Amino acid sequence: MTYVVHTRAELATDLAAVPGEIAVVMTMGALHEGHRQLMREARARAAFVVVTIFVNPLQFGPGEDFEKYPRTLEADLEACRAEGVSVVFAPSRDEVYPDGAPSITMNAGPLGEILEGASRPGHFSGMLTVVQKLLMLTRADVAFFGEKDFQQLALIRRMVRDLELGVEIVGVPTVRENGGLARSSRNRYLSPEERRAALALSQALREGAAHTDSAAVLATAGKILADEPAVRVDYLALTGADLGDAPVAGPARLLVAARVGATRLIDNVPVTLGPAT
Incomplete structure (x- = not known):
């Protein structure tokens, strides 16, 4: 059975009795086959899998698609149930950032200023900030991320290593549609x-x-x-x-x-x- 929680207090209660490893898959929703493959990899590794669904405003720049980013929670929950996810954490903006926009955020460093970072200034600072928060809130031992967002994966690995977060980061190969288009x-x-x-x-x-x-x-x-x-x-x-x-x-x-x-x-x-x- 998949439990759906919306607050950090509810999540903490569900995690308190977990005896073994906790695996997490972080998403912004609008789940597709690529996300489901991440869930399968996580389920193969750990008995307890948390999927987070949160459209993070910090990683969207001016003129980007935050407001129109697809939000399909009911369909997403069905996908999570089908993949045997233990808990879905679907918090509000205020739950993740209870004091408003955080005054202390992650600095992505030089690796965050090239490629996507050059095209989307501030994107990786916002991404790393929410990933670090969600790693702590989910008490994850291992986290799964797709290789399609390869720079994101590299930065998360570097953050975990540099800050001694003690979480294993697993990259999962890109899932493609018929014809080769990367699923997104x-x-x-x-x-x-x-x-x-x-x-x-x-x-x-x-x-x-x-x-x-x-x-x-x-x-x-x-x-x-x-x-x-x-x-x-x-x-x-x-x-x-x-x-x-x-x-x-x-x-x-x-x-x-x-x-x-x-x-x-x-x-x-x-x-x-x-x-x-």
């Missing part, structure tokens, strides 16, 4: 024509990642994106596996962000450069 709550904004155009993102990453030379990786991916007029690229970047500089040889990451119509999409894939080391 924002995909529902796409018209049929825009959804077809958006397939260029995953195609560019897939074909770029087939190369082992960094110049060829970027040239191949860039051409595919340039050939789709409906896609407006924000960035296409090849980095190291830790989002540092790409190595001459070894594991790397190819990342893209682009707008299709009014919808901003992100995606990434692993790449192996040069001869294996």
Whole structure:
């Protein structure tokens, strides 16, 4: 049975008697197959799984889609029940931030200023602030995050390591729709024509990642994106596996962000450069 709680007091009561590991999956709702895969991974690891549903205002900048971000709580709860989640924590804004906007927030550091951080100033500070709060409120031993938001995952891992939070962070590979589009709550904004155009993102990453030379990786991916007029690229970047500089040889990451119509999409894939080391 899945319990639904809305206050930190109710959550604390439910967690007090948990004898083993607590796994958490943090979401902003509008759940899709990618979220459900995170729940399955969590259930395979721990007997007690908490899913949080909270649209965090701190990680939305001016002009972004906070007000229109899809809120589908009843459907989300059905998905959580189907996946055997123990508790859903669906707090209000005042419950998470009882004193209003927090005066002390997380600093994402240099890693939070590149890629998504350059395009969305303040986004990662807001994201890390709520993740840290939810890790504490859920008393999590292990937390599961999707690799689709790869920079987010890297920053959460760094925060947990730097601040000695003692929580294991598990990354789960991106779940894709038929055709390759990375599953996202924002995909529902796409018209049929825009959804077809958006397939260029995953195609560019897939074909770029087939190369082992960094110049060829970027040239191949860039051409595919340039050939789709409906896609407006924000960035296409090849980095190291830790989002540092790409190595001459070894594991790397190819990342893209682009707008299709009014919808901003992100995606990434692993790449192996040069001869294996």
